[in-house]
Amino acid sequence: MSGHVVVDARDDSDLAECAEVLGAVHRADGYPVNWPADPEGWLRVDGAVGAWVARLDGRVAGHVLLARPRPVDVAPRLAPPERPTCVVGRLFVAPAARGRRIGARLLERAAREAARRGGARAVLDVVPRDVAAVALYERAGWTFLGAGQQEWGPGELVDVRCYAASPKSEETP
Numbered sequence: 001m002s003g004h005v006v007v008d009a010r011d012d013s014d015l016a017e018c019a020e021v022l023g024a025v026h027r028a029d030g031y032p033v034n035w036p037a038d039p040e041g042w043l044r045v046d047g048a049v050g051a052w053v054a055r056l057d058g059r060v061a062g063h064v065l066l067a068r069p070r071p072v073d074v075a076p077r078l079a080p081p082e083r084p085t086c087v088v089g090r091l092f093v094a095p096a097a098r099g100r101r102i103g104a105r106l107l108e109r110a111a112r113e114a115a116r117r118g119g120a121r122a123v124l125d126v127v128p129r130d131v132a133a134v135a136l137y138e139r140a141g142w143t144f145l146g147a148g149q150q151e152w153g154p155g156e157l158v159d160v161r162c163y164a165a166s167p168k169s170e171e172t173p
């Protein structure tokens with residue numbers, strides 16, 4: 001494995017491979033907590049404005065998505081009101097491909113794309129048990145907006161930590 005990583009806009013033809021990687025992530029880390037009946041459908045989010053994959057030596061090794069805020073999203077409500085927001089989600093990296101800055105690059109890509117879309121700031125929420133993700137956001141200098149409760153389904157509220165993109169994440173490389 002040469003370790004060559006590229007980040008590309010996701011294509012529908014990537015979805016099956018993304019779902020396969022997601023399965024490995026779920027088995028390793030319990031993300032997502034509730035395994036979806038239709039994993040490819042779970043990756044096609046209503047209100048998505050962009051989705052990207054990272055390929056490691058040509059194989060999908062990571063994924064991220066950016067979506068318009070929904071009324072139930074807690075992070076946009078905690079963000080300073082000066083800028084519109086976009087919500088980062090569905091971020092994961094194959095267990096075998098970790099520690100190569102793939103997660104960091106996907107996060108930067110989403111933050112840059114949000115900034116390009118009318119100056120929006122990327123925001124996200126994370127459950128505290130996803131310790132690698134929390135470490136990634138703090139390492140990337142994202143701003144902690146506060147703790148809140150995010151609705152995952154009817155009557156299902158979970159405690160989350162919310163973050164907003166750092167100026168560095170938004171810089172065009």
Ligand SMILES: CC(C)(COP(=O)(O)OP(=O)(O)OC[C@H]1O[C@@H](n2cnc3c(N)ncnc32)[C@H](O)[C@@H]1OP(=O)(O)O)[C@@H](O)C(=O)NCCC(=O)NCCS
Pocket residue numbers: 025029031091092093094097098099100101102103104105125126127130131132133134135136137139
């Ligand atoms: C979170 C996740 C995407 C990170 O992917 P990754 O490609 O391994 O992360 P990176 O290599 O880009 O890490 C960047 C920085 O984050 C921090 N970090 C990442 N994983 C870490 C871990 N397990 N422990 C401590 N710090 C970690 C490190 O500071 C790292 O930089 P450094 O090694 O130079 O110090 C991956 O662990 C994952 O898919 N987890 C399960 C799914 C998940 O929790 N998704 C987020 C839901 S909100």
